Amino acid sequence: MKKSTLSSCWLVKQEPTAYSWATFIKDGKTEWTGVRNFQARNNLRAMKKGDQVLFYHSVVNPSVVGVAEVTQTAYPDPTATEGDWSAIILKPCHALKHPVTLAAIKATPALAEMALIKQSRLSVMPVTEKEFEMIVQQGNH
DNA sequence: GCCAACGTTGGC
């Protein structure tokens, strides 16, 4: 069975002081836990194995720094003591040659409509294939 | 069901 569903693209945020891309690389994979926002949780649940995910550093030098991939779809978040929350597993694919900063994204008209800009507090969000490719291209220039 | 108070996120 192949191509029964189209893959999707996503963006996840993380403060590098809490969990950085460098740590992610060192770990080789990570459980994406701790999401406590319904919209973000629903986005986690919509992820499929093989989906591509932009890894964004927030707060400190805000920028997209790498590309990850979903290796396991949503399951109950083991860090949640109450409530109905989900986690997934991500593995790193590749770092961008240089980060694509929030300022650069804002300065690109085709990217300025992203949820990243419009909903600045959302930590897990869908990204269109075009947006995804534009950011990867900018980052690998 | 409304809305004020509060806590958190994240840019600057």
Next chain:
DNA sequence: GCCAACGTTGGC
């Protein structure tokens, strides 16, 4: 460190 944006909680 400040503050705007926004999600959540709780009183009424």
